[in-house]
Amino acid sequence: MKPFIMARKNLPFASSVNGAKALCLHFSLIRTAKHHGLAPYKYYVEAFEQIPHCQSVExxxxxxxxxxxxxRVGMVVECN
Incomplete structure (x- = not known):
């Protein structure tokens, strides 16, 4: 329940509809990374380092x- 409460408390601070959508995408990626056993910060670092090299959808x-x-990304030590 805590992730949903955090999202609910943070969404009012999004200054636009696009900002709220970006925040939801961010929370979604973090929760999905945790669900698959990844450390969210390390996952983001790895993904952002590789994105400039992507040439196709694959x-x-x-x-x-x-x-x-x-x-390459590391395992989650604590899963909340």
């Missing part, structure tokens, strides 16, 4: 939390 799909290599 390259982007490799970076999704359920496709990325666990040994």
């Amino acid at each position: 390259n982007f799909e490799v970076l999704l939390p359920w496709n990325i290599q666990l040994e």
